[in-house]
Every structure is written in structure tokens, then in C-alpha cells.
Amino acid sequence: MSQKRDIAVLVFEGFETLDVMGPIELFGMHPDAFAIHFVASTPGNVASVHRLQVVATEGFESERHFDLVLVPGGIGTRQAIKDEVLLDWIRNRAADAEILTSVCTGSALLAMAGVLDGRRATTNKMAFSWVTEQGPKVNWIARARWVEDGDVFTSSGVSAGMDMTLAVIARLLGQKAAEDAALWAEYTWHRDADHDPFAETWGLTG
């Protein structure tokens, strides 16, 4: 591959730390293939739910083309679903991207932006009913570690973003690249997208 793919990692106040950082660690294992950019409404510091401050280097006005878009969840989604500018950004960037991804309750934002309508998707299991209410036209899958529907990947809660990310890497760079990223991170990849040990805990089936 001659050029890196540019990844937009959306951050907003109260994003879930690992929703963002798990995928970054694994995409980051292939620095020749991916360039990671933190994007917020305006460039500057953004605090995760754990009060960790990260620096967004790009704002919504950025003219950079993004090949991949990652939308995290976290308690901040409760505010973000009302943010029309943020939802517009997702809508526009989704239309342009090769791959659109979300982790955990990030799929509520995709749903509100309308980009999951008619698609299969999943989300955090503890927050399943809240998220699914945001997307009545989405075919929500309760029992899934992650769901692939064409160029849209949505994952279950928090840690599941890592398993989904490895699936994205496998799609784009091949299976060995995904296995290598997991090995270098000493991460045991949950390879089966349909195996979801957490759905049952929360009384979810189907």
C-alpha cells in the first residue's frame, strides 16, 4: 500500500477511555498503514469520563479526508446525541469514509445521525435499551461481540472495540496483520463476532 489510511477518532467530553484507546493501540501497531487523528468540535483538550485529558489536533472544520472514522461511547453520549453539529459531522464523514466504526454506546450517535438505518448493528449490553431507543430503524443485534454490515462495524461494550478493531485490520490488511497486532499487544483476540458472553448476563437474547 502506497499511502496510509487516515483515521478520525472522535472525542467529546465524557468519552469512555478504553473505547478510544483499545482501538488506537491495535491500529497503532501498524504505523505504516494507519495515521491516527483526534478530532473534536474544535482543536484542544477533551476530557474522558475518567478525567483523562487528551489533545484533539483537528476540529470539525478540518479539510482532511478520513478513510476510517471511530466513534466511541461513554456517558458523554447522553449529551452528544443532542448535538446537531456533531451528528452532522458523523453523517458527512460516514458518507465519505471507507470504513465507519463505533464502540459501545457510540452506536447511539451513529443511530441518531441516521447512518445505521436499515443496517445490522450492536452496542453495549448494559445500556442496550437506551441505545436501541435512539435507532428505531436499526436492526439491533443483542448477542454479538461486534457486527459487520458492509463498511460499518459496530461493537459491543468497551473492550469489545479491540476485537472489532482486529476484524477491521484483518479486512483491510489481511488476517496476519490482525494476528500480529494482537500478538504484539499480548491480547487474546475474541475472534468469533457472534460469541457474546455478556448478552446473557443482562438478559438479552437474539
Added chain:
Amino acid sequence: MSQKRDIAVLVFEGFETLDVMGPIELFGMHPDAFAIHFVASTPGNVASVHRLQVVATEGFESERHFDLVLVPGGIGTRQAIKDEVLLDWIRNRAADAEILTSVCTGSALLAMAGVLDGRRATTNKMAFSWVTEQGPKVNWIARARWVEDGDVFTSSGVSAGMDMTLAVIARLLGQKAAEDAALWAEYTWHRDADHDPFAETWGLTG
């Protein structure tokens, strides 16, 4: 418990993103029990190996008492092991802390600071020979997901920090608190400290 435990998360240029963020996600599931602080030589922005910039809110001069200390690894350890001020900070803070922890090649920094001498410890498996050279007086354990030696917890590579963190939470807050943190993060805890699927890959035994 009447008071939160203060956690110092050490950051330096080129720290491994997930070494820091995995533990933060899990400690962060118990905000009534833990307060997380990012510490660098001086307060300000610090870039991880993946060029993610985080904000260190405290410097080495901080007079705050830290109950827990977390030392990450990453390519930046190759410089950090020569940084006497950083090693002094580790030495002094380790002496004061209830629990000292490291993830991945972070144990090279603990070893250089002398705080692992005579103790059992582990580290990243791909970088095993480099790390262990930094600590000739350490009893290095090759086949371990993490190692507990009294109040010092050291973990294997990157993702292993999450499993170790759950063991720390179990020690301090009880088993249920650790199980809850894993459940809320939809993380399948590798509970057996001695089970290490990666040691063999790198030809390590014992």
C-alpha cells in the same frame, strides 16, 4: 472506605498507550475508591508512542501523596531508563506507596530504580531479554500473565496490564469489585496469573 486512594500514572514521551489506558479504564470503574492523576517530569502534554497527546496534571515536584503508582512501558522506556530524575521519582514514590505496579516494559524502569531487587517480577515477552538485562538482581518470571510479590505487581505485555489491574482491585476492594469492573467493561478477565499464552510464542519457559 472513607477516602479515595490516589493513583499516580507516570507518563513519558513514547509510553505505550494501552499500558496506561487499560488500567485507567478498570480503576476508573470505581470512582468512589480511586482518583487518577497523570504525572510527568513537569505538568503539560506528553505524547504516547502512537502520537496521542495526554495532559499530565502533576509534575515530579508534586507534594501529593500517592497510594498507588503505575509505571507503563513502551518504546520510550529506552530513553527513560537513563533518566536519573525519573528513576529517583520511582524510587521515592515506591517507598511511600501502598501498591506499586508496572505494565509491560515498565518493569525495566522499576528494575533500574532498584525497587525490584530480590523480588519476583515479569514483563513483556517480546522484549524479555532487554528488560531482564536491566535487572540482574531480579527474579524474572518468564511464564506469567502478571506477578504479585507483596505490594509490587508487575504485568506482562500491554493487555496484561488489565488482568493485573483487576487483581489489584480484588486485593484492595474485594473480588466482587474486580468482577464488576470487568463486567462493566465487557472484559473477559484472564484470572490465572500463571497462565501466559505468549511466553511460549517467544520461546520462553520457566
